[in-house]
Amino acid sequence: MSTPLSQFPKPDALKYINKRKLFLIPNFAFGPNLPEEGEKILKKYWEEVELHIENLETTLGKSTHLYYEMLFDNSQQGLQFVELSNPIGFKLIKKLSDCEAKLEITEDQIIVQENSDWQRCISIGLSSEKVLNLAIKNFQETTDNRWAFIGEKINSTLKENETGLLFIREDHKIQFEQDIQVFFVAPPSLDKLKKWIEEEIKKNNQTNPIEKENQNPED
Structure with missing residues (x-):
């Protein structure tokens, strides 16, 4: 049985005075037209995330920085990106940014674009082993660069005794x-x-056997 949020022990505030604090939130972003069951579960998840953040802020102080994966713009355009890519979680992001949490540019657009392009190369099914290995190598390298950039961005903007929020996979x-x-x-x-996500992936794999065969044609 899951532990109710109200029963989670709160951190000792004195222990974290003058410390840099970061709330790490697993980010699950889905577009519109989710199955009804999935939408219900996802809404419940984001409601509980909000309560958990409120509990932490009660003890550790209000969040002053908001970091969000794939975010290249900290203006209204950045919020629009979150709204389009994560309509259910957007309500919480908007609420936090309207309070004291400053929306931060979290990623480098060029690095993310390169990473996405290498991922596409791998997903189409390359016939040359040499090219495939090159794509995998560059995909991993750009992925590592993404994580390094985010870590450096947080380190340079989150100051002593401040609290930040990171929404990330x-x-x-x-x-x-x-x-x-x-x-x-x-x-x-x-x-x-x-x-639920795992079960949906299994369903999709089972309902597309012909497509999977076509991705691996016989020589």
Whole structure:
């Protein structure tokens, strides 16, 4: 059984005085037209994330920086990107940015574009082993560059005794500075959401066997 949010122990505020603090939130962004079950689970997840953040802020202070993966613009245009890519989570992002959390440019657009292009190359099914290995190598390199850029951006903008929020995919490999205290936001519905996503992926794989065969034609 999941632990209710109200029963999670709150951190000792005195322990984190003058420390840099970062709330790390697993980011699940889906566009419109989700299946009804998935939409219900996702809404519950973001509601619980909001409560968890409020509990942490009660003890550690208000968040003053908001970092969001794939964000290249900290103006209204940046918020529009979040709204289009994550309509269900957008309500919380907008609420936080309207309060004290400053929307920060989080990623380098050129690095992300290169990373996406190499990923597309891999996904189309390359016939040359040499080219495939090159694509994999460059994809991994640009992925590492993404994580390094985000880590450097947080380190340069999050000051002593400040609190930031990072919305990022759960499998990231960002290395945070040792003096940054990271608090992982994991509400009760997180496992349920991840399980639903896994089941949907399995369904899609099972319903497209012909397409999978066409991706690997016989010589």
